[in-house]
């Protein structure tokens with residue numbers, strides 16, 4: 171290589187480096203990690219959020235989405251969020267409750283009477299209060315994503331009444347509420363990360379689990395668990411969060427882009443959710459999964475002590491009353 175060629179290459183290299191740096195410092199990039207499959211409506215909503223941010227900011231702000239737990243489990247991602255190693259994550263409120271204690275209320279079994287009631291509560295004043303309650307724990311809720319209702323699925327027999335859970339090892343999320351609920355219903359609660367559950371079911375580490383239809387379908391757990399009993403014990407939402415380290419670093423304009431894009435993605439996800447819930451149930455029924463509709467009364471009765479124990483302060487008692495008083499028939503906002 172001649173000296174002239176070498177000088178030319180060095181020159182091009184330094185120009186590229188400068189250009190790269192300029193682009194890099196001009197664009198605000200936020201890393202978003204989560205543990206769901208790329209076909210899940212919540213993942214699609216996060217991609218939509220990223221597109222909206224890019225559009226609103228004219229490319230000056232970007233969200234890079236890392237799905238499938240490639241950066242860690244939900245718990246690990248929340249820890250990374252707290253120290254600012256990632257800027258955003260999506261967590262189930264069940265896992266979130268040990269980081270943001272106020273979230274525990276939405277994980278109480280049968281605290282919502284219907285899908286409309288759940289949506290109305292989270293879309294209103296109570297939902298807004300819950301989202302911002304994480305700031306003292308270095309996380310700020312941006313929006314809720316719909317995760318429908320959770321019900322039991324099992325390997326050997328359907329769960330038609332709480333007694334059917336006796337002697338069964340039931341996988342639960344890493345959540346004190348979920349553990350307590352399964353215990354009160356008579357099962358043996360076993361916390362296992364979502365990504366490890368297929369193998370755990372297959373190898374008999376657990377006999378049953380519980381989730382919403384799209385998650386059961388997309389993880390293919392239904393290949394192992396052929397009974398799905400729609401007792402709808404909880405409506406546990408997914409929550410989009412931003413690290414306060416990242417949030418406090420944004421200027422007002424960037425905060426506005428992110429807030430608007432989050433809201434729009436939540437509205438969009440609701441439509442996707444409806445479609446995916448129906449598709450998942452239809453596909454599992456077509457595959458021969460036994461979908462059952464047990465009577466809810468006996469389940470509600472067994473978990474009642476949990477709601478009574480929750481109302482142990484004036485604030486919590488009032489909160490349950492406020493939830494109860496939300497009119498589910500009025501129009502839902504996000």
Ligand code: GCU
Nearest residue numbers: 261262317343364381385408
């Ligand atoms: C749902 C929820 C996830 C959660 C999973 C679980 O799929 O959307 O966020 O990880 O349940 O049971 O762990």
